[in-house]
Amino acid sequence: MDLNQLLYDIDNNLGQEDFESLKFLCMGLIPNKKLEKMRSSLDLFEELQKSGELSEDNMFILPELLYLIGQHNLLKKLNTNKSAMNEALIKEGYISMYRRMLFELSESITKEDLRSIIFLLDIPSKFKENKNFLDILCYLDKTEVISEDNLEVLEKVFRNVSQDLLRKINQYKESKEPLMPSAPTENTQLSEPQFSIQAVSSTDMEFHGDDLDSIREHIEEVQELPSGKDVETENDIAALSLQDRTESEVYPMNQKCRGYCVIINNSDFLKSDTRTGTEKDAEYLKRVFSWLGFEVVVYNEQKAQQIRDIMNSFQMKDHTERDCFVCCILTHGQSQAILGTDNEVVKINVIVSTFSPQNCKTLAGKPKLFFIQACQGKNIQGAHLIEEDAAVSTTKTIPNAADVLIGMSTVDGCFSYRHIEMGTWYIQALCSNLIKMVPKGEDILSILTKVNRDVSEKEYSKSGNLLKQMPQPAYTLRMKLVFPIPTSDFKEYF
Template identity: 55%
Template sequence: MDFNRMLVSIDNELSQEDLDSLKFLCSDLLPPKKLLSIKSSLELFTELQKISLLEEDKYDLLAELLYIIGQHSLLKVLATTKWRVQEALREKRTVSLYRQMLFQLYENITSDDLRTILFLLGIPKKYEEGKKFLEVLSYLEKNDQLSENKLDVLENAVGYVSPDLHKKINEYKKTIEIQKPTAQSFEDENDKTQFSIQDQDQVEGSYIETIQEPIQHISETVSEKDLMAENTGTLAELSLNEDPKLEIYSMNRKHRGYCLIINNEQFMKSEPRTGTEKDAEFLHSVFTWLGLHVEIRTNLLAKEIRNCLTEFKEKDHSERDCFVSCILTHGKSKAIYGTDDIDIPISEITSYFSTTNCSTLAGKPKLFFIQACQGNSSQGAHAIEPDAVSDAEKKRPKITIPNDADILVGMSTVDGYYAYRHNRTGTWYIQSLCENLTKLVPKGEDILSILTKVNKDVSEKEYSNLKQMPQPAYTLLRKLVFPIPPAPFKPASKETNF
C-alpha cells in the first residue's frame, strides 16, 4: 500500500479521542503551539514527517503510538503486530515512560475522580469546566507544576482519590531513581542506554490497568475462593501470556450469528427482577452493533427455556460465525431458574449447543453470559437486590464446563454467592460487559482479554463493604476477536453511560 494512502487509512479509523491521546503522547516531540493547531491525525502525521520521525521506511514511532493508545488492530496496516511492537520497545522507545505513565493515569481515571482532583488542585474555573484529564495534565505542565521530576502536586491529588493510580506514580518514581546516570554510564553512552532499557523492562509489567468506578454504581459481596471451575483456564494467566501464533476463530461467513437473550423479570414465587430491562436493552444494542441477529425472549418458564434452547440449536448455523446467549434471571448454585422457580442446570444449557447436539456450530465459538445468583448467602444494601431465591436448600446439580470445545461461560459471580442488581440501572456484570465490548472490540482485543477487564472492573466496585467477583470459564481453542464494526457504537438510550 502507498505510504500516504496507508496514513489516510489509519486516519479514517481514529476518533477525536484518539487524536487527543496522540497529541498528548507527542508533547515532548512537537512544540505546544504546533500541537494546539493540529485538528486531524493527518496534520499530526505531517508534522512528524517534517522532523523525520515518520517516513515511508520509518514508522516505528507511529506503531508505538498506536500500541500505547490501544489501537492494536491498526498495526496490521503497518504490516506489524502488537507482539512485534512489544519486542521492539524492549530495545528502543520514543515516548518517555513519564509520558506513558501520565497517559495510563488518564485512561484509568473516572469522571468522579477527575472532579475531585480538579477541586484539590484549585484549577481556575475557566480551565476546569468541561476539561479532560489530558488537558488538566497539560495545564499543570504549562504552569510548571508538573514534570518528569516534579510530581508532588499531582501525586497528592491522585493519592487522595485512588491508591491504585497513586501506585503507578510511585512505580514511575522508582524507575527514575533506578535510571539516574552514574559516573560510569557517562563514559559510555551505549552502556547507559542498555542500563535504561533493562530497568524499563523491570517496571513495564507493573503498569497494570486500574479503574476506580464512582460509588453511584452499587457493589456486591462475594468470596474470591474457587474463582475458576476445575480443569478450566484462568483468564488472567492467558491474558498475560498471549501466544502470537494462537489461531483466531474465523469471522468471515455470510452472517455473524444469533444472539439469544432470555430476560426473566416476573416470577411466580420469587421477587421481580426490577432493573433487568436495562441489561436486556444494552445487550440488544451492543450485540446488534457487533453484527449478530438478536432475539429477546421475556419471562419464560423452565419448560419454555428448554423449548427456546431447542429451537435455536435446531437452526441452521452453517453460514454463521458464532452463537451467543445471555440469560438474565434468578438462580442458585450452578443453575438458573425459569419464572416458575424450576431450576435448569447450566451444564444442560451449554449441552444444547455441543458438537453432538448442534453440528452446524461445530468448531465455532459458543458464548453464554449468565446474570444470576449462584448461592443463598444473605447480602444486600441500599437499592440493590439479590438475583436469587430464598427457598429451602435443594439438591444442587453438578456442573462442569462441557468436554466439547469452543464454549465460553461468563458467570456474573462465583459459585455459592449472590450477584446483585440495581433496581434502576441494571447489574454490574452486564453493564461492565457491554461497556468493555464497546470500548475494546474497536481496539482489536479478544474476548478473553475483554472478560479479564470485566473481572477487574467489577471486582473493584465497592459500596458499604459489598463486592462481587465474576467467574468466566472456557474451552475455547482459538482466540475470539469480533471484527471491528464499521461505525462507532451508538447507545440505544440517552441514559447509557458508555
C-alpha cells in the same frame, strides 16, 4: 506503498478518540500551540515528518503510537505486532515513561472515578462538564500542576479514589528512566502472544450484619484450564506442538450475519425479589451485540420451561451461514442453575449442552458464548442504591464440548452487585469494554481480562464492610475470537 499512502490508510482507521490520544502522547514532541490547531491524525503525522521524528527511514514512532493507543490491529500494516512492540518498548521509544504512565491512568479511569476526581481537584469550572481525564491531565500538565518529578496532586486524589491507580504512579516513580528514541534496524515480524484466562479457585468471603443492600450473584465453579506458553518469535512457533494456538488461528468471522444473540431478562419472580435495574443491562446488551452484527432476540420474564423451549428452538435453527452464537442470561439463580420467573430451576450445563456439536451440528466448531448474571434471590434485605444477591456452594463443572466460553459475574461463594438504576457491575463493564476494545482488534479473552480488572477495582462500603467483586470466565475455545470491527460508530445505536 509509500509513507504518505500508509499514513492516509492508518488515518482512515482512526477515530476522534484515537486522535485525541495521539495528541496527548505527542505533547513534548510537538509544541502545544501546534497540537491545538490540529484537526486530524494526518495533521499530527505531517508535523512529525517535518520535525524529523517520522520518515521512511525511521518509522519507529508510528507503531509505538499505535501500540500505546491500543490500535494493535493496525500494526500489521507496519510489519510488526503487539508482542514485538511490547518487547521493543522496554528498551526504546519516543514517548516518555511519564507520558505513557499518564495515558495508562486515563485508560483505567471509570466514570465513577472521574466524577470523584473532578470533585477533589481544584480546577476551573469549564473542566467539570463534558470532560474526560485526558483533558484534565492536559490542563494539569500545561499549568505545571503536575510534572515528571511532581505528582503530589494526583497521588493525593488517588489515595481517596483508587489505590490501584496510586500503585501505577508509585511504580513509575520507582522505575522511571528516560527512554531514548531509537529506530529498529529492520522491521520486526513476531507473532502475537496467545491469551489465556484460567478459572480461579473459589474462596469464601464472609460479611457480617443484615443490612447489606446488594445482590449476591450465583456462579458455578469450573475446572482450571491449562494455559499455553506465549509465542514470542518465529522460531518459537516452529517449536510449538500442533495444538498450540498462533496468531493466524482465529475463528472465521466472515458471514453476513454474525449469529444469533439470545437475551433472557427476568425481573419479576413468583417467590423472589424484583431484580430492579436489569432492564438497563438488557438494553445495553441488545445495542452492543446489534452493533457487532448479531441478530438480537430479547425474551423478558421467562419461566423455566419457557427458557428450555427457547434454547431448544435456537438449537433447531440452521446456523450454517452464521459465525457464532451468544446467549445472555439475566436472572436469579442457585448452585449450577438459573431460575425462571416461576422460581423453577434450569441447569446451566443443560443450557450449554443444548448447543454441543452432537445436538446442534450447524454450530459445530463455531464459538458459543454464554454470559450469565444470575442471583440466588433468597433472604434479601430492602433494595436501595445497590442490592446483594446470594449464592450457595457449588461443585466443579465445565462443558466437555469445545468452542465454549462461559462468562460468570463472580467467583464461587462471593458477592456480585447490581445498581438498581445503572444495572450490574459485570454486564455494564462487559458492554463498555466490547465497545472500546473491539474497534482496536482485541480478542474476547483480552476483553474479558479488562472486564475482570474494571469490576475488581470497584468497591462498595456498607455497615463497615468493604465489598468487592471478581468475575470469572471459563472457556474451551480452541482459537482466538476476534469480532470484526463494525463499520459504524456505536453512538448510532442510541
